[in-house]
Amino acid sequence: MGPCLAHNSSRCAWPQPHGRLQRCSVLQNETSIASLDLAPSTSSSNGVSGLDAEVLVELKNVHKSFGEKRILNGASFQIRRGEAVGIIGASGTGKSTTLRLISGLLAPDRGEIFINGKARVGLLSDQGDTGEGLRLGMVFQNAALFDSLTVGENVGFMLYEHSQLPPAEIRRRVAASLAKVGLKGVEDLYPSELSGGMKKRVALARAVVSDAADGGGGGEAATAAGRVEQLLMYDEPTAGLDPVASTVVEDLIRSLQKQRDDDSEGGISSYIVVTHQHSTIRRAVDRIIFLHQGRVVWQGTTEEFDSTDEPIVRQFAEGSLEGPISYV
Numbered sequence: 001m002g003p004c005l006a007h008n009s010s011r012c013a014w015p016q017p018h019g020r021l022q023r024c025s026v027l028q029n030e031t032s033i034a035s036l037d038l039a040p041s042t043s044s045s046n047g048v049s050g051l052d053a054e055v056l057v058e059l060k061n062v063h064k065s066f067g068e069k070r071i072l073n074g075a076s077f078q079i080r081r082g083e084a085v086g087i088i089g090a091s092g093t094g095k096s097t098t099l100r101l102i103s104g105l106l107a108p109d110r111g112e113i114f115i116n117g118k119a120r121v122g123l124l125s126d127q128g129d130t131g132e133g134l135r136l137g138m139v140f141q142n143a144a145l146f147d148s149l150t151v152g153e154n155v156g157f158m159l160y161e162h163s164q165l166p167p168a169e170i171r172r173r174v175a176a177s178l179a180k181v182g183l184k185g186v187e188d189l190y191p192s193e194l195s196g197g198m199k200k201r202v203a204l205a206r207a208v209v210s211d212a213a214d215g216g217g218g219g220e221a222a223t224a225a226g227r228v229e230q231l232l233m234y235d236e237p238t239a240g241l242d243p244v245a246s247t248v249v250e251d252l253i254r255s256l257q258k259q260r261d262d263d264s265e266g267g268i269s270s271y272i273v274v275t276h277q278h279s280t281i282r283r284a285v286d287r288i289i290f291l292h293q294g295r296v297v298w299q300g301t302t303e304e305f306d307s308t309d310e311p312i313v314r315q316f317a318e319g320s321l322e323g324p325i326s327y328v
């Protein structure tokens with residue numbers, strides 16, 4: 001028997017055109033993984049961007065306020081297949097909010113969000129017309145493990161909750177996923193027994209545990225994300241870690257991404273990292289999106305980040321008190 005987890009989540013399911021149930025899940029209090037599968041766009045009907053099949057996520061003029069507080073104020077950007085993108089900017093500028101909007105945990109007040117070419121309408125739980133194609137996964141800032149569950153139960157949470165897999169198969173997949181993040185044999189520990197870095201790695205293992213019908217490996221050990229293409233979002237994955245533990249997580253994030261020349265189905269094709277850590281910007285991303293006052297004020301490669309004259313970026317990069325970013 002798997003752990004009784006039903007009290008921890010809210011769920012929804014809807015029929016797909018070909019008759020199977022589509023999975024979506026949001027865990028209460030946003031404590032874990034949000035995931036959603038959406039069909040790639042093939043038509044130019046309403047609600048479909050229809051522009052470029054390589055664009056996995058697109059925000060167009062997105063606005064979001066909390067009460068009187070305006071957070072996003074016309075944010076627009078694209079994430080393409082194969083990219084490793086960092087979203088950076090001053091504290092409180094809406095980086096985590098942006099990830100929550102993409103993952104469907106929040107809805108924009110205005111503007112459009114396209115996932116795999118298809119317009120997101122409302123919240124993830126309102127989404128009604130889907131198919132397979134792209135899975136969005138999110139690793140939350142504080143790892144957000146359930147304290148009362150073991151590591152194995154945390155990593156296998158979605159499988160225990162949403163799949164018909166037998167517990168022995170779930171345990172096998174959990175072990176494979178933990179091995180992938182360098183944590184063998186910790187299934188029976190509780191989160192309180194782990195270091196901060198280990199918790200973050202457990203959160204990564206949970207985000208990539210396979211729920212594909214055959215384990216994603218054709219009978220071999222489960223592979224990350226099975227055969228479904230995945231876009232992972234990491235919210236400050238290295239915050240609070242020492243430099244060496246940060247490097248471990250940064251390299252892990254890199255290693256989980258599918259190689260560009262790997263033409264097998266599925267896997268993590270792209271990821272987004274929200275971070276303040278210079279090491280993470282250097283080591284884990286190729287392109288940077290800079291948010292300031294609710295808009296994208298600069299985008300470029302990590303090399304361009306070092307050389308740009310954009311005053312906001314320079315101030316941020318140098319940690320200077322002089323410049324457009326003000327905390328007063």
Ligand SMILES: Nc1ncnc2c1ncn2[C@@H]1O[C@H](COP(=O)(O)OP(=O)(O)OP(=O)(O)O)[C@@H](O)[C@H]1O
Pocket residue numbers: 066071089090091092093094095096097098
């Ligand atoms: N659900 C919410 N209700 C009310 N205010 C919120 C909510 N979520 C975020 N905020 C506010 O929106 C602002 C932006 O928050 P967000 O977490 O997106 O910023 P951030 O850029 O990720 O910040 P940091 O770098 O400090 O983590 C903050 O002032 C925050 O307090």
